[in-house]
Amino acid sequence: MAQSGAPAASGRRLTRRNNLVGWAFTSPFLAIFGVFLALPIVASLIVSFTDFDLGDISNPVGTDFIGLSNYSEALADPKFRKAAFNTGLFVVFGVPLTILLGLAASVALNSGIRRFRALFRVGYYLPVVTSIVAIAVIWRFMLQPEGGVVNVMLGYLGMEGPNWLGSSTFAMPSIIALGVWRNMGFVMVILLAALQGIDEQYYDAAKVDGARPWQTFRYVTLPLLRPGMLFAAVITSIGYLQVMEEPFVMTAGGPLNSTLTLTMYVYEQGFHFFNLGYASAMAYLLFIAIALLTALQFRVLRTQT
Amino acid sequence: MSVEASQGGRTDLEVTHHRSRRFPAGNWWLYVLVSLGLVVMVGPFVWMILGSFKSQAELLSVPPTWLPANFSGDNFQRLFERxxxxxxxxxxxxxxxxxxxxxxxxxxxxxxxxxxxxxxxxxxxxxxxxxxxxxxxxxxxxxxxxxxxxxxxxxxxxxxxxxxxxxxxxxxxxxxxxxxxxxxxxxxxxxxxxxxxxxxxxxxxxxxxxxxxxxxxxxxxxxxxxxxxxxxxxxxxxxxxxxxxxxxxxxxxxxxxxxxxxxxxxxxxxxxxxxxxxxxxxxxxxxxxxxxxxxx
The missing domain is CATH 1.10.3720.10 (MetI-like)
Structure with a gap:
């Protein structure tokens, strides 16, 4: 397609040369990509149908295909269900909150704030670039029941804060809040760019039609932000479905598994107990959830335009 | 900042204009809100740095101190030893x-x-x-x-x-x-x-x-x-x-x-x-x- 200038006469030799050049550019990538990215996706599915465990790594002959047993076992496993439920909570509450706060921040910075805008943007984006592990350690420090800065501040306001991470009621909400805090800056930056890309004409037209600020936002800005919101929602959800560092560092999944997530449980089954077949089956269920949620978001956010 | 302002200048001016008509005192409340947000976003990192200079006794004290009593590099020294x-x-x-x-x-x-x-x-x-x-x-x-x-x-x-x-x-x-x-x-x-x-x-x-x-x-x-x-x-x-x-x-x-x-x-x-x-x-x-x- 690109080589419109090439004469058609020397066709065949040229095609071969083109193929050679094309493959020379792509094959080093494809080798690594194939072995370490694409292949494991298929291999994970195969392993999920087996009873692969630690001994099978050195001697795979002992592995048996056990059909869908791992899957039915997972679906009946109360700990898996709990992990799936917690991960669901993280997505169902975390994603909308992250998008909403990111949207609010981007609109505020784009329309109301002129001075120090760069400072605010950098500040809000700061948590996105830092290690989740470090952030989780810092928040664990701040959320201590006694003397943690969060409860001390609540105390100044006359409220008594709970034992955030030690209570099975508050631990998961705390971890969701942390996820929202860390990722809203990402949504903000995406939507800021989208806002700045909106053609001035739309606003002029709205003004001519006598639209009030809220109407302009609702019927002009918001629909035009839809592609940016779709992108942000997809990326955020894929990330949230795999949440792991926060509970790993802050609560170790507790108390009473109230913060156990799917990725944590896959890790635990796979690399503490070395039930590798079982871990793969659970990972594949997670994969299906990621695919379904992504497809759903494309549906919802695309068609409403 | 300056590049930013000139790029988005038109929008900013117009919207500010709008706002100031509806809110005579300008949009100071928006600045307050966004600044509070900034404290929430950046505060934990400041708290981390302050905490890293506090002694164990000071970290355990209730209510906590804001600034370290004396900036000591003791934590970093112990960290590098361990x-x-x-x-x-x-x-x-x-x-x-x-x-x-x-x-x-x-x-x-x-x-x-x-x-x-x-x-x-x-x-x-x-x-x-x-x-x-x-x-x-x-x-x-x-x-x-x-x-x-x-x-x-x-x-x-x-x-x-x-x-x-x-x-x-x-x-x-x-x-x-x-x-x-x-x-x-x-x-x-x-x-x-x-x-x-x-x-x-x-x-x-x-x-x-x-x-x-x-x-x-x-x-x-x-x-x-x-x-x-x-x-x-x-x-x-x-x-x-x-x-x-x-x-x-x-x-x-x-x-x-x-x-x-x-x-x-x-x-x-x-x-x-x-x-x-x-x-x-x-x-x-x-x-x-x-x-x-x-x-x-």
Whole structure:
């Protein structure tokens, strides 16, 4: 397609040369990509149908295909269900909150704030670039029941804060809040760019039609932000479905598994107990959830335009 | 800031105008709100730095002190005695450095081939790249077979084991393909007519045009690699190979019940501050480039 200038006469030799050049550019990538990215996706599915465990790594002959047993076992496993439920909570509450706060921040910075805008943007984006592990350690420090800065501040306001991470009621909400805090800056930056890309004409037209600020936002800005919101929602959800560092560092999944997530449980089954077949089956269920949620978001956010 | 203001100037002026008509006192309340938000976003990092200089006794005092009674480097000294942080730092740098180099090289080359070369199998390669965009490299979905593979290759607990699954990411390829597609064919054809090989066209014409895009991809990839956790946790089995996040998380979990927060805050500083410095220096690149990747 690109080589419109090439004469058609020397066709065949040229095609071969083109193929050679094309493959020379792509094959080093494809080798690594194939072995370490694409292949494991298929291999994970195969392993999920087996009873692969630690001994099978050195001697795979002992592995048996056990059909869908791992899957039915997972679906009946109360700990898996709990992990799936917690991960669901993280997505169902975390994603909308992250998008909403990111949207609010981007609109505020784009329309109301002129001075120090760069400072605010950098500040809000700061948590996105830092290690989740470090952030989780810092928040664990701040959320201590006694003397943690969060409860001390609540105390100044006359409220008594709970034992955030030690209570099975508050631990998961705390971890969701942390996820929202860390990722809203990402949504903000995406939507800021989208806002700045909106053609001035739309606003002029709205003004001519006598639209009030809220109407302009609702019927002009918001629909035009839809592609940016779709992108942000997809990326955020894929990330949230795999949440792991926060509970790993802050609560170790507790108390009473109230913060156990799917990725944590896959890790635990796979690399503490070395039930590798079982871990793969659970990972594949997670994969299906990621695919379904992504497809759903494309549906919802695309068609409403 | 100044560039920003001149770019978005028209919108800003108009909207401010609107607002000031409705709120005679201007939009000071919005500044208050956004500033409170800033405190919430940046405050924890300030608290981390302050905490890292406080003594254990001071950290346990209720109510807590705001500023350290005396700035002591004691936590950092103890941290370096207990944990080999220079080593973790080296590990993280090597791992993130190689991952970044590989991605930048692969993304530009493959991106060029997919955007501007016609060869048998091009569409298949593109489709593969698009299909895998949704599956994060070495995430929960693929860690099990990857671990088995690394065991077979005798690579468990090596730099190569951490690097390889992230070296050829589909995201960069996709991004660079989008970028390179916008380069007009005429420019490339002119060079081809003059007898330039595809490699020369790539090196001399395409690559220089990719500067900002590649810088953005590089920064983005480096950060992701630097902060990566799950796969290094799985495949690195001995302390001297740990990357910074793995070392910090392992240490934090040991002290789950009687945490030494002085040490933990000092450790967090070691993980966070280099990244924050890089971010502040390159922030303009950053926020703009990430937005750019999002909208395309």
């Amino acid at each position: 944990l080999d942080f220079p080593r973790y730092f080296l590990n993280s740098t090597v791992v993130a450095g190689f991952i970044t180099l590989a991605n930048v090289a692969f993304a530009s080359m493959v991106g060029y081939a997919l955007a501007k070369l016609s060869f048998a199998g091009r569409k298949t390669v593109l489709l593969l790249v698009l299909l895998t965009l949704m599956v994060p490299p070495a995430g929960p979905i693929t860690i099990v077979p990857l671990f088995i593979l690394m065991s077979k290759l005798n690579l468990v607990n090596s730099y190569a084991a951490v690097i390889l699954p992230f070296a050829a990411g589909p995201f960069g390829v996709f991004l660079m393909r989008q970028f390179i597609s916008t380069i007009p064919d005429d420019v490339l054809d002119a060079a081809r007519v003059d007898g330039a090989s595809e490699w020369t066209v790539f090196r001399r014409i395409v690559l220089p045009l990719l500067g900002p895009g590649l810088a953005a991809l590089g920064i983005f990839t480096f950060l992701q690699a630097w902060n990566g956790f799950l796969w290094p946790l799985v495949v690195l089995t001995s302390d001297e190979m740990y990357t910074l996040p793995v070392a910090l998380a392992t240490f934090a979990r040991e002290g789950q019940y009687q945490a030494d927060y002085g040490l933990l805050m000092a450790g967090s500083c070691m993980v966070v501050i280099p990244v924050v410095v890089v971010f502040l220096v390159l922030q303009r690149h950053f926020t703009q480039s990430i937005a750019m990747t999002g909208i395309k």
